Each structure stands twice: as C-alpha cells, then as structure tokens.
Amino acid sequence: MLSCRPLIGQLLGRQFQRHASRSAAVKLLDQRYVELTPSSDARPLKFPSVWLRDNCQCSECFHGATRARKSHWERGPLHAKAQAVSYDEQRQQLVINWQDAHNSSYDLEWLRQRDFSAEARQRYLNDVYRPSAQLWGKTQFGEVTREFRYGDVIAQDAVLCAWLEALAVQGFALLREAPDDVQVARRLAERIGYIKRTTYGDVFEVKSKPNAGNYAYLMTPLPMHTDMPYYEYKAGINILHTLVQSDSPGGANTMTDGFFVAQRMREEHPKYFELLRSVPVNWYDIGHDGDAGKPFHSLWRAPVICLDVDGQVVRINQNATKRDSRFTVPLEQVVEWYEAYDKFLQLVHDESVQFKTRGGDVFVFNNLRMLHGRTAYEDSPKNKRHLVGAYVDWDIIYSKLRTLKFPNAKD
C-alpha cells in the first residue's frame, strides 16, 4: 500500500527511466497499432492508433491549461490513419505523421503512464483511482482497527491522508480526544471538503427523543443497518461524535464489514448471492425531521448487494426499519429472496464486532460498506447519551485523498 507522502514522479514507469538513453524502436502494425520499444531490453509498449490520434497533445487538439480535448467533438477519430511513425531520441518523443497531414508527438513518460498492459492498469487503479479494500471478519477486528488523534487530523495533512486511506481500505477508523463541542462532526466534514446535507439536516443529533420520527432516536437496540438505503445518492461516510456515552451497560456500537459478508455469500452460497445481487428491494423513508421539519418521501429500489461493472461489491443496502412492505418484484421471487436474505443476516450477525465509544471519540465508517448498530441503553436524569453525526460523500473523500497524495498532478 502506498504511504501518504506526496508521490508525484514515483508512479508508473519509473523503473524504465535508466534505459531511456538507449535507442528505441517504433513499428506501425497493420495501421491499427503503434508499437514502441523504448530500449532493446525493455518490454514493448503497444497503443491503438485511434487512441493516439484521439489523444493528440498538440495545441490544436488539446487545451493544456484546462486538460481538455478540443478535437473530436462531433465525430470520433476512427478513420484517422497513421502514415509514418518514428522516435525522437533527443526529445524522447514518439512522432506520428498522419495521412491527413496532421502531426503528433507524445512524451515517452506520458505514454508509459498510459500503458495498456494489465500490470500498469492495475497499478493505476490501486495507486490513483482507489486504494483496494482490505476485507475483514470478526477475528481480524483488532488488526484492522486504526486510531488517530482528532487534533492531528485537523492540523496535519499527513494524518488526514492516513485517516482517509484507512476509511478507504479498512472501512472505518476511530478518532480520539475530540473536544466536547457539537461542531466536531461538522469540522471533520469540512476538513475533508463538504458536508452532505440530507433530509435530516447537515449535522444530526442522535439522542433519545420523545415522539421520535426515526428509529435511531429511541433507546431500543438498533439492528445492524446501513444509513439511507432509500437514497440513490447514499451518504458515503458517517461521522459519529460521542459527546456523552451512556453509563448504562448498553449503548455499545456494533459493526460488520458488509463487503466481507458479501464475499462469503459469493463463495459459500452462490445461489443466494445471485438473488441478493439481482432482486431489487424497495427502501423507503416517509416522515419529517422533528416537529417543524419539512416533510419527506424518499424511495429507492436497489438490491442488498450492489456490484460495479467489474463485478466488485460497491454498496450494501440493509435496514430492516427502512425496508418497504411494498416489494415490487414478481411473486415467484419473493420466497427465495427471503431465504437468501436470512442467510445474509445470519452472516452479518456472525461477523459482527462490538465496542463502546467514550466521550471524545469519533467513530467514522464507510456507509456503503459497513453495517452498524447499537445495543439498547437507558438514559438517567444525570446521564443522557448524546452523539452528533455528519455525512460526507465518497466523491469528495477520494478527491481529497488524491490531492493529498499527488499535490502536483497535472493529468
């Protein structure tokens, strides 16, 4: 895993630089590919001609200051044909003369960073796009727990970076020694970028409330769930600052790595996995926040396990209190879906960990991945459990993480 020191210049292709002064070979293969072998003992780099033309870096085709393509707005470059290819040793550039009399040149280092080889693509995806998640079960909880001091996260970019990296990789982290101040969750959200506003406001207070509009505002046990399955744009992370913890035996946090459970389902119960991945569930939230709050009527239809284009789990939806009795799937899917869901909930329970935060702790977790809950507690006149929460979206977090890791990134 990469550290959080600025890494520009250390990425892709550095290992080849010592060869750069040797002579390079360039070939045009069947008009469709250009093969560049930077030195006699280096692996050849192969690029589609159409991609090269599409990404011509000349000022006619590309606006450097805004990193924006200026060409091919109306029609793609499919029919551009290369006439001649060569390598400029002095400038270390691949040079292409096209049949339509256009000329392009590409820096070797720029090409290396866009290498189509499987290893180079994977390196880019892990290093720059998103760190890969480390899935964990109950027995690994100790080794994946990361702790940071609140003051260090606020004051030091390197600690902020390490914290965000932990959220991306382990899926949660604990901040210690936050001040007794209701602004802590907001300050952390703004340290990353922007707070996410929802129908519950921008920061929200979790404490026992009379006439509670949301199940979380009761003292009863809170079953394992993810927040806001009823949103298409579900909150990315949940920042929960404990101002006052309950003196009663309860009020402990529970948590399960939902991606780990999904992986177990995929391996151990593939038929159930397929049902949870494909059958859409109706998630809903109807009400208003507080007595004077605006009314809301949120609905989102999505499976319990959501996959991305590569088949990786990207989002878990589970919240028994927010699962609609309306289930708009064909009748014959219902019973087998419940069988799969039952197995999923059993594994979520089996892999859950429990811990109790103290006043001054901030528990932060990936709301797309972690299921969380709370054991029942009791307030007393002298001790009222009080948490303040805020959300931030992953788009904002990944962006911040990249600006911290690659402060000089240009393209």
Ligand SMILES: [Zn+2]
């Ligand atoms: Zn051009």
